[in-house]
Amino acid sequence: xIKAKWWIYQIGIPLVLLYAFPWFFNNAHTIHVAxxxxxxxxxxxxxxxxxxxxxxxxxxxxxxxxxxxxSSAILTMTVGLNFFVSILISGLIAAVFGAIVALLxxxxxxxxxxxxxxxxxxxxxxxxxRWVNVxxxxxxxxxxxxxxxxFELGQIQYMWFIxxxxxxxxxxxxxxxxxxxxRTFTAFGNSEVASEVLGxxxxxxxxxxxxxxxxxxxxxxxxxxxxxxxxxxxxFELNLSIMFLIAVIIGGSGTKIGxxxxxxVIIGLPQFLHNFxxxxxxxxxxxxxxxxxxxxxxxxxxxxxxxxxxxxxSKKVNTDLGILHDDRKATIDLxxxxxxxxLELKNISMHFGGLKAIDDVEIEVLGGTVHGIIGPNxxxxxxxxxxxxxVYMPTGGNLLWKxxxxxxxxxxxxAQEGIxxxxxxxxxxxxxxxxxxxMVGFHRHxxxxxxxxxxxxxxxxxxxxxxxxxxxxLLRIVGLEERAHEKASDLPYGEQRLVEIARGLAxxxxxxxxxxxxxxxSPKEIEKIMDVIQRLKNAGLSIILVEHHMDIVMNxxxxxxxxxFGKKICEGTPETIQNDPRVIEAYLGGEEVNQLVAGTRSIx
Amino acid sequence: xxxxxxxxxxxxGLVYGSVxxxxxxxxxxxxITTKTxxxxxxxxxxxxSLIGLSTFMxxxxxxxxxxxxxxxxxxxxxxxxxxxxxxxxxxxxxxLKSWHSIGWILSTVAVSMIVRNVAMLIWGRDVLMAPSPxxxxxxxxxxxxxxxxxIFVLVSAAVIMLLLYVFLKKSLFGKALEAxxxxxxxxxxxxxxxxxxxxxxxxxxxxxxxxxxxxxxxxxxxxxxxxxxxxxKAFAVAIIGGIENPRGIFIGGLLLGVLENLFTLYxxxxxxxxxxxxxxxxxxxxxxGLFGKRVKEKF
Numbered sequence: 082x083i084k085a086k087w088w089i090y091q092i093g094i095p096l097v098l099l100y101a102f103p104w105f106f107n108n109a110h111t112i113h114v115a116x117x118x119x120x121x122x123x124x125x126x127x128x129x130x131x132x133x134x135x136x137x138x139x140x141x142x143x144x145x146x147x148x149x150x151x152s153s154a155i156l157t158m159t160v161g162l163n164f165f166v167s168i169l170i171s172g173l174i175a176a177v178f179g180a181i182v183a184l185l186x187x188x189x190x191x192x193x194x195x196x197x198x199x200x201x202x203x204x205x206x207x208x209x210x211r212w213v214n215v216x217x218x219x220x221x222x223x224x225x226x227x228x229x230x231x232f233e234l235g236q237i238q239y240m241w242f243i244x245x246x247x248x249x250x251x252x253x254x255x256x257x258x259x260x261x262x263x264r265t266f267t268a269f270g271n272s273e274v275a276s277e278v279l280g281x282x283x284x285x286x287x288x289x290x291x292x293x294x295x296x297x298x299x300x301x302x303x304x305x306x307x308x309x310x311x312x313x314x315x316x317f318e319l320n321l322s323i324m325f326l327i328a329v330i331i332g333g334s335g336t337k338i339g340x341x342x343x344x345x346v347i348i349g350l351p352q353f354l355h356n357f358x359x360x361x362x363x364x365x366x367x368x369x370x371x372x373x374x375x376x377x378x379x380x381x382x383x384x385x386x387x388x389x390x391x392x393x394x395s396k397k398v399n400t401d402l403g404i405l406h407d408d409r410k411a412t413i414d415l416x417x418x419x420x421x422x423x424l425e426l427k428n429i430s431m432h433f434g435g436l437k438a439i440d441d442v443e444i445e446v447l448g449g450t451v452h453g454i455i456g457p458n459x460x461x462x463x464x465x466x467x468x469x470x471x472v473y474m475p476t477g478g479n480l481l482w483k484x485x486x487x488x489x490x491x492x493x494x495x496a497q498e499g500i501x502x503x504x505x506x507x508x509x510x511x512x513x514x515x516x517x518x519x520m521v522g523f524h525r526h527x528x529x530x531x532x533x534x535x536x537x538x539x540x541x542x543x544x545x546x547x548x549x550x551x552x553x554x555l556l557r558i559v560g561l562e563e564r565a566h567e568k569a570s571d572l573p574y575g576e577q578r579l580v581e582i583a584r585g586l587a588x589x590x591x592x593x594x595x596x597x598x599x600x601x602x603s604p605k606e607i608e609k610i611m612d613v614i615q616r617l618k619n620a621g622l623s624i625i626l627v628e629h630h631m632d633i634v635m636n637x638x639x640x641x642x643x644x645x646f647g648k649k650i651c652e653g654t655p656e657t658i659q660n661d662p663r664v665i666e667a668y669l670g671g672e673e674v675n676q677l678v679a680g681t682r683s684i685x
Numbered sequence: 686x687x688x689x690x691x692x693x694x695x696x697x698g699l700v701y702g703s704v705x706x707x708x709x710x711x712x713x714x715x716x717i718t719t720k721t722x723x724x725x726x727x728x729x730x731x732x733x734s735l736i737g738l739s740t741f742m743x744x745x746x747x748x749x750x751x752x753x754x755x756x757x758x759x760x761x762x763x764x765x766x767x768x769x770x771x772x773x774x775x776x777x778x779x780x781l782k783s784w785h786s787i788g789w790i791l792s793t794v795a796v797s798m799i800v801r802n803v804a805m806l807i808w809g810r811d812v813l814m815a816p817s818p819x820x821x822x823x824x825x826x827x828x829x830x831x832x833x834x835x836i837f838v839l840v841s842a843a844v845i846m847l848l849l850y851v852f853l854k855k856s857l858f859g860k861a862l863e864a865x866x867x868x869x870x871x872x873x874x875x876x877x878x879x880x881x882x883x884x885x886x887x888x889x890x891x892x893x894x895x896x897x898x899x900x901x902x903x904x905x906x907x908x909x910x911x912x913x914x915x916x917x918k919a920f921a922v923a924i925i926g927g928i929e930n931p932r933g934i935f936i937g938g939l940l941l942g943v944l945e946n947l948f949t950l951y952x953x954x955x956x957x958x959x960x961x962x963x964x965x966x967x968x969x970x971x972x973x974g975l976f977g978k979r980v981k982e983k984f
Contacts, residue, residue: 138787138790185965186968190972192712192716192920193928193972195790197965199961200921200961200968207958208958211958326791363798370776370792377786467983506984
């Protein structure tokens with residue numbers, strides 16, 4: 082029933098509108114504008130996926146567009162392929178370039194990322210301009226009239242054809258949006274490091290995001306090449322990239338209908354401004370500026386804020402995951418416990434230049450235990466956690482996991498091995514609901530691939546529902562089931578920490594590293610957090626606990642390692658630690674300090 | 686290829702590079718204080734060059750001396766572009782709710798569209814000829830001929846860099862700017878108004894663009910549509926050098942200018958492509974630019 086409705090909205094109505102359009106607006110100019118709208122829209126759908134979902138930035142989309150246009154022109158005219166085949170191939174070629182741009186910009190952020198994409202776009206437009214033998218340069222090259230199965234497509238038929246593709250791509254994009262792919266895109270767009278420790282290979286996912294986006298831009302370019310049976314390099318300039326980005330932002334980035342509205346603005350506005358050629362830029366710039374100031378979330382974003390439209394809100398990836406059950410007992414899924422050594426740090430050092438954040442530290446973590454790591458500020462606790470989770474590569478020593486050397490593993494590799502962590506400085510996926518945050522944690526258990534998600538097969542929705550229920554169960558375990566559909570960033574501090582714990586549990590970890598899980602939480606929340614840790618311990622989960630609150634540490638931990646100035650100063654059971662003079666000295670200062678406090682000695 | 690050609694290319698490159706670097710310092714100042722920058726900086730440069738040109742021509746046409754005309758045009762450009770910078774911050778940066786999104790890229794682009802349109806209405810669509818206060822005078826060194834204007838640009842760039850450096854490192858304003866850059870909250874607790882600092886940063890950026898425009902005017906043919914190209918070059922320079930390192934930017938500017946002009950010896954298309962190719966290679970290896978700080982993020 083619900084499924085049928087989906088098809089009506091996504092496919093049925095658009096198809097009818099598309100088919101009927103020429104009967105209402107039957108003049109060459111309007112049809113031409115409609116073609117341009119549909120072509121641009123396809124590009125914008127792709128860019129929205131990149132900018133809106135994954136929080137990346139591309140000011141070089143014109144590069145992919147140009148690659149699509151020229152490849153399809155060459156494949157059709159020189160190689161002699163059918164135009165439709167050549168457009169699809171051009172999309173794939175553009176996707177390859179998308180992957181290259183992703184690789185080049187992997188570590189670049191902010192203005193640096195902007196520059197990488199600008200440089201790519203500019204390079205492509207210079208090549209288009211200068212490689213006259215192939216591209217025709219500014220004078221352009223001719224392409225053929227598009228034909229399918231021997232039928233030449235007239236202007237109206239071509240518009241139908243583009244529209245059909247646009248509808249198909251929209252449906253695909255929508256499916257991507259609401260499934261695990263959209264969730265993963267949003268996740269690494271929100272926090273790369275949190276995605277990594279949940280087993281997401283951010284590099285590959287970025288490549289995927291760029292490739293999909295570039296594919297759509299390439300197809301758009303291919304369609305453009307046959308729109309006028311002519312292309313010239315003057316089309317492919319930086320300004321067009323900026324226009325694409327404007328469409329995404331004005332429409333409402335990350336929303337499903339944003340691209341339609343955004344495209345309508347950038348294509349429609351110039352039509353109205355036709356009579357004001359001399360003031361065109363000024364009017365356009367003015368409207369853009371006002372829109373950005375008044376509607377920072379774009380047109381769709383602004384509407385979804387109004388309560389009447391709230392139910393159409395589409396910023397959320399997916400919330401109707403079927404009914405979540407409360408009746409069955411929530412249980413934690415944990416791997417079989419392991420006795421003996423689970424994790425060994427062998428002479429681990431982490432030096433930053435001259436600073437020895439941790440130096441030659443040895444720790445053994447036994448299976449099924451809660452191992453505390455404590456120490457004063459600056460003792461190297463956080464660095465140790467960062468090394469353990471693969472966020473930092475240690476400068477010396479080895480990390481053995483069940484006897485296997487994992488020193489050189491990336492965070493997602495370590496997560497795949499079954500180690501995950503929470504963050505002292507919270508790293509929640511802020512654009513998602515609490516439930517979706519936890520669902521990302523199941524990343525390594527999801528089985529369905531890209532194509533299945535593109536079609537949103539029954540298998541996919543079954544999987545989604547299955548893990549939604551599992552995520553909900555985890556929330557029940559940490560006591561947050563009431564909050565499941567709230568935005569993660571709206572929760573109080575202590576509850577956000579619980580969300581991180583639930584998210585980590587979703588990975589079904591062998592070892593969970595809790596990095597100061599009680600920092601900033603209220604006493605009541607601390608009690609809750611402590612209770613959760615205690616229950617996890619009873620369930621047999623191995624935990625590394627880094628914490629400042631001594632009552633938690635002393636009550637929960639089986640074994641404790643104390644660090645000071647990057648060195649291990651002692652280890653043992655809580656009782657041993659509490660009575661060790663070195664620990665007391667590290668925390669309270671040595672004899673000197675005692676004398677200072679007692680007033681028997683003065684400074685200087 | 687002769688040695689003189691290479692020498693000429695290098696000098697030419699240094700001249701262009703130093704202008705790019707001055708314009709790019711504007712990116713640096715606003716980026717450290719607000720984490721935003723003016724994507725339309727190039728159009729401010731264009732505006733500076735055109736206002737400078739018109740002032741210069743008006744004064745010389747009414748019988749004023751060349752140097753009086755030059756200094757008057759420089760002062761006028763400084764005032765007007767300073768105001769433009771302030772206005773930009775007021776309309777395109779401050780009202781945006783969040784600087785973390787990319788809204789500011791588009792809002793500054795929007796302002797640049799308006800600026801470009803205004804310039805087009807005043808000065809027309811075509812490029813103009815801008816005379817240098819030195820006319821076409823050339824210093825003849827035997828193997829090498831250098832235009833006096835080029836020497837003037839090099840010297841001015843050095844002076845401007847020095848002034849900027851002194852301003853940032855020695856003056857209270859400069860220190861306040863750096864404090865905001867280092868930690869916004871802490872700076873504001875110390876009584877520094879980050880909003881005022883943001884305004885000052887954009888005013889300085891506007892002035893730098895304007896002065897850059899006055900200097901570059903006689904080297905290019907100024908016109909309403911030259912902004913994009915100049916802004917892009919300056920942005921490239923800022924990124925190559927590392928946007929948070931003013932000295933890096935200066936070196937990056939000279940480097941890009943020289944390399945570009947050396948490539949011109951082979952072909953002009955190589956020249957255009959070289960800069961962007963270089964950027965892709967540099968950023969793939971050093972994502973913070975050549976001289977950018979590499980910070981290890983803490984989690």
